[in-house]
Amino acid sequence: MTRFKAGDEVFAFPGASFGSHAEYRTISEVGLIALKPNSLSFDEAAALSFGGTTALSFLRDKSGIKCGDKVLIVGASGSVGTAAVQIAKHFGADVTGVCSTTNLDLVRSVGADRVIDYTQADFALQRETYDIILDTTGTTSFARCEHALKLGGRLLLVLGSFAQTLGLERPSKASGKKVIAGVASAKAEDMNYLAELARTGDFRPVIDRSYLFECAAAAHAYVDTGRKKGNVVLTLHHLHQAARAAA
Template sequence: MKAVLAPEYGSPDVLQIADVPKPSIRKNEVLIRVRAATVSSGDSRVRSLTVPTGFKLLSRLLFGIMRPRQPILGTEFSGEIEAVGEDVKRFGVGDSVFAYSDGKMGAHAEYVAMPEEGPLAHKPPNLTYEEAAALSFGGVTALRFLQWGGLQEGETVLVNGASGSVGTAAVQLARHFGASVTGVCSTGNVEWVQSLGAHRVIDYTKEDVREIGDVYDVIVDTAGTLPYSRSKHLLRDGGRLLLVLGSLPDMLRAPWVALTSTKRVVAGAASGRREDMEFLASLAESGAFTPVIDRSYPLEHIADAYRYVEQGHKKGNVVLTVASTNGSRPHTARRRNKNHAQPS
């Protein structure tokens, strides 16, 4: 099979397309023919080893000291099941699925093996393969952090970095859970974030959210620019800062914040679970959550996809088409489903 390899850390120029053996499957696994995958900010950080302050050594220990231990990157994908292990009960050959391989990666390839009980679910029938591929990374990350933060109906949420993969998911999921959502993004994305369901959008090129005077129950920082030292005055008593992206020192301060104030910092790695995938699938099928696609590239142009992601201005997700997909919508960003409730 064809796969994209990152044989060393570095720029997108290190990537190589090569023929590698097709994965074999165990009794409890399925073999998926990949139709679409994504290039995420997480993939970029692993390939380049450009990570927040304090994580360089930890990243090398996790992903490989001198070079990526798993040279095939990519964590989310969709496709069709080509083979199943003898113990598999939930899936059959020909089923359309989407999956989140998480730290095992391997999605930038024509085939991936996944355990039946892993982060794997049937593809919502109303989504294309491209759209289904974009459900997991942002969706799972936003969902887990909102769960960890104990978001309640009627609370106020600030999403910093509301136009990215995690940000667009956080806006939609927080709105689904009954929160009043404020998004922070650049000028060109203001109307876009409003269309996702944000009640208010702050253009950070014109206003500093720290100086507006509003306070929130929950802050979701996907951009790494609102650590607790800069955002504590934006939190109500009992407020929670969900540090999706932050430095190691910022994350290590979390216990001290909990001991010395009424507020809380939530940080961690949001691993995927089967129940999360099925929940996101049900929301997508009902129209309550629409994965946002900015651009689509063929697998052969993956280096260009990485370069675009690393410009830092993408809306939602950047998708790779690994095989031809009926009904896909390449090179267009899909807006929020018309069945969503509009901001009030």
């Protein structure tokens, strides 16, 4: 196959195999790799992958999101959350984001129709109901949010408890509601799909900070604080400089 040629600018994602903390990595041309949108930097293109493929897997593939759905996203300011807000809007959903006070403007800026400050209000105690509740934080049980789901509603657990992952938290069949957990799946065509969303302006990844590759430990330490917005990126500027010099 000849999907790519020498000099093509691409972005790729190792998925569950990890191994992306390396200066060089081989990947099959039929793997999770796509041409980089011209509108994005390499840092931005790299940040498309994890949050984008996870949000796409849960919203489109696992839950069957459709135009007009009311969607609540818990943890809307993180990597998956900011991607989910934008992808849900792309599918025509009405989106509410849940985040902290400092991130309200950020979540609005990526397209949320409304935001809930979890330090001031609990979405589970309000009267609004949703077709989909997507939790990226591991803080939402079905028991807590059951009444916030419409008939046929789905609780999507990007991050859940061990019991939830095993499928032990099951709604009654009579409720018509579902709890959907598990691992996000990613396919090569998903990378092209995300690239096209970036080209049309429907999805632009949020980058909080960029660190040089040799500062990877500091990057992880920052992520572990739980205060990051969107994505944290490792850069290999010396490789980019070498490539420009060779050209």
